[in-house]
Amino acid sequence: MIRCLLPGGTKPLTDPELEDLYFPRKTAGPWVSFNFVSSLDGAATVNGRSGGLGSEADRRIMKLLRRAADVILVGAGTVRAEGYSGELIDEADRKWRLDQGLTERPALAIVSGSLDVDPSLPFFTGAMVRPLVITTGLADPGRRDRMQDVADVITCGQAGLDVDFLVRELRERGYPGIHSEGGPHLFGTFQGAGRVDELHLSLSPLLVGGQATRIAAAPAANPTPLGMHLEQVLQAGDMLFLRYRAQQTGAQRGDTPTDSAGIPPSSEEGA
Numbered sequence: 001m002i003r004c005l006l007p008g009g010t011k012p013l014t015d016p017e018l019e020d021l022y023f024p025r026k027t028a029g030p031w032v033s034f035n036f037v038s039s040l041d042g043a044a045t046v047n048g049r050s051g052g053l054g055s056e057a058d059r060r061i062m063k064l065l066r067r068a069a070d071v072i073l074v075g076a077g078t079v080r081a082e083g084y085s086g087e088l089i090d091e092a093d094r095k096w097r098l099d100q101g102l103t104e105r106p107a108l109a110i111v112s113g114s115l116d117v118d119p120s121l122p123f124f125t126g127a128m129v130r131p132l133v134i135t136t137g138l139a140d141p142g143r144r145d146r147m148q149d150v151a152d153v154i155t156c157g158q159a160g161l162d163v164d165f166l167v168r169e170l171r172e173r174g175y176p177g178i179h180s181e182g183g184p185h186l187f188g189t190f191q192g193a194g195r196v197d198e199l200h201l202s203l204s205p206l207l208v209g210g211q212a213t214r215i216a217a218a219p220a221a222n223p224t225p226l227g228m229h230l231e232q233v234l235q236a237g238d239m240l241f242l243r244y245r246a247q248q249t250g251a252q253r254g255d256t257p258t259d260s261a262g263i264p265p266s267s268e269e270g271a
């Protein structure tokens with residue numbers, strides 16, 4: 001059972017109430033959300049994968065976030081570690097998307113600077129929609145050619161990843177709702193560019209210790225912190241599901257005004 005602690009009280013949520021919280025935004029403007037699971041001591045992995053941190057409720061929320069996305073964005077490291085292949089959303093969610101006027105499936109995009117990604121990976125061969133591969137002008141031309149056989153390759157930046165260009169490009173291709181499932185290097189890059197609008201953070205009741213990575217690996221040694229507002233807290237058993245919105249979102253940066261899924265814009269947002 002999942003309870004809603006904020007907003008409202010502590011009453012258990014019905015299925016429709018939970019689904020309403022993860023309804024797609026009504027906007028043509030870009031919106032970048034990330035979803036991570038972390039242990040209490042900040043580990044993003046157990047034995048190199050995130051699966052050991054999750055729970056049934058975590059997977060339920062991940063599924064709701066996926067079904068509302070225009071495009072699911074992942075870094076190449078996450079694809080190498082976690083797999084990602086075949087159907088990412090089930091039949092009921094595909095039908096739900098069509099009923100909402102969305103495409104049957106969200107698009108799928110992978111970010112790789114090196115393009116050292118095997119085109120015969122199930123990520124490509126088992127994909128239900130032709131994937132997008134996002135890279136930079138530094139990528140090896142031979143690898144780029146091989147990648148073009150299995151995906152649409154988009155160059156976002158010449159000397160490094162240009163996150164603003166990436167967000168604009170995806171929006172122009174019809175994917176304003178960018179939902180990322182990580183990983184830490186991609187998240188760090190988006191943070192560094194100030195392009196995180198929303199974070200869905202699942203807190204797992206575990207102390208992991210060891211050398212596990214955090215959810216963000218910042219490319220810069222001293223990045224500028226981004227302020228976030230707490231907008232929603234759900235609880236299922238010992239797990240918490242925190243939803244934070246950036247203090248400065250796309251609308252405030254001059255993008256087309258947006259309205260987050262199921263959550264009215266905060267007063268700062270409308271100011």
Ligand SMILES: NC(=O)c1ccc[n+]([C@@H]2O[C@H](COP(=O)([O-])OP(=O)(O)OC[C@H]3O[C@@H](n4cnc5c(N)ncnc54)[C@H](OP(=O)(O)O)[C@@H]3O)[C@@H](O)[C@H]2O)c1
Binds near residue numbers: 038074
């Ligand atoms: N706890 C969670 O919720 C969660 C979520 C996702 C992943 N993870 C875990 O995180 C680990 C993977 O971490 P990671 O940081 O390597 O994942 P990642 O961010 O998915 O992948 C990093 C790779 O993505 C590409 N990339 C990311 N930012 C880039 C940039 N600015 N410019 C160019 N390329 C860029 C690069 O690919 P190339 O090397 O191909 O150039 C880079 O090596 C795995 O153990 C995974 O299980 C945990």
